[in-house]
Amino acid sequence: MELQRLGTSAKLAAILALSIGLAGCAGGDSGPISFTADRGAADQPFPTNYRAEILAFMRTYLNNPVGVRDGAIAEPVQRTIGGRLRYVACVRYSAKDSDGNYGPAREHAVVFVDGRLDRIIENAAEPCSGISYGPFAELGNLSR
Structure with a gap:
């Protein structure tokens, strides 16, 4: 047996x-x-829906998305992030803090992989250097 x-x-x-x-x-x-399809290739597609994706992300990212001031955005450009070529859109705004007061405008870099929002870089001095901003009024119209 x-x-x-x-x-x-x-x-x-x-x-x-x-x-x-x-x-x-x-x-x-x-x-x-790879399940993420992050090929690391230089031929990254342009994020055509970047404004809507950033707005959806900011609605959850900000503690209080209501009443954001001085919203500005730069069209995505290719930058090397983490050794890989990515599209990066820079966003600048002033949001309310936990006390309801506005702080100085902050600059963030939004990184896209394969045309979709991947992550946000809070210290965006390097990836956003030399960027020209345009108005991003939609950011001021966010709700909870």
Whole structure:
């Protein structure tokens, strides 16, 4: 009885080993499989819906999105972020703090990967250097 179980276990182990070996061949020459599709390629697509994505993000990012002042935005440009070429849109605004007072205008860089909003960089002096801003009135119309 024990020999039959060992035989079955050995067969299952062989099938598992063969399956793992074949799965390794499935990748071909394309490299590892990535679920984020972050190819790190220089041919990043332009984020066509960047204004709407930034507004949706800011609604959740800001503690109090109501009454944002001095909203300004720069059209996305390509910058090297973390060693990879990305589209970056710079945003400048003054929001209410926890006491309801307005602080000085802050500058943030919004990074896009494969045409979609990926993250925000709060200390944006380097990625936003030399950027020309235009009005971003929609930022002042946010609600909770």
